[in-house]
Amino acid sequence: GLFVGGPKGYIYQGGVFADEIAVVDPHNGKVVDRIGPERGVHGPDDIYVTKDGTIYWTEIFGGNVGRLTPDGHWRVQHVALGVNPITMNAQGCLFTALDFLGNGLYELDPELIKPPKLLIPDIDTLNGFGFGPDGFLYGPLFFQHKVVKINIDATPPTVETVAEGFRVPSGVEFDSKGRM
Secondary structure, three states, X not given: OXXXXXXXXXXXXXXXXXXXXXXXXXXXXXXXXXXXXXXXOOOOOOEEEOOOOOEEEEEOOXXXXXXXXXXXXXXXXXXXXOEEEEEEOOOOOEEEEEOOOOOOEEEEOOOOXXXXXXXEOOOOOEXXXXXXXXXXXXXXXXXXXXXXXXXXXXXXXXXXXXXXXXXXXXXXXXXXXXXX
């Protein structure tokens, strides 16, 4: 997984088999940090970084989600085998999903203390997702060859196909103009 942003606009690259998150300054291409097991990181896949610099990551093979605050405190919470995408909405709610090794969309406590809340148990292969400018969660269903829009505020959350016909879509992003 790759995340660009955070307080300094760095690039955060998860290395499942490298067992670290590499932090790169895009202005000079230098690796400014390598975050590994000494700070709770084991097999990081996808990453999300908040404006204050808190780093969240998923550990697909361990089933964990991790959190590292700017002051160096870290916490890991077990969710389920296959946790893969991770993102946060404008209200500060944290979300992850299972991909390849399970199914499900979860809402997490941003402090990783309260138990994960299963929102949609049967959503299949939901991968690299993100919130659009309309506040809906968008993500690809890898083996269903489509992109869906999820209303996480509906009870229960609703899922609507917005594009299909892809070979193996693995992620969605939005540009500064709100285009997916």
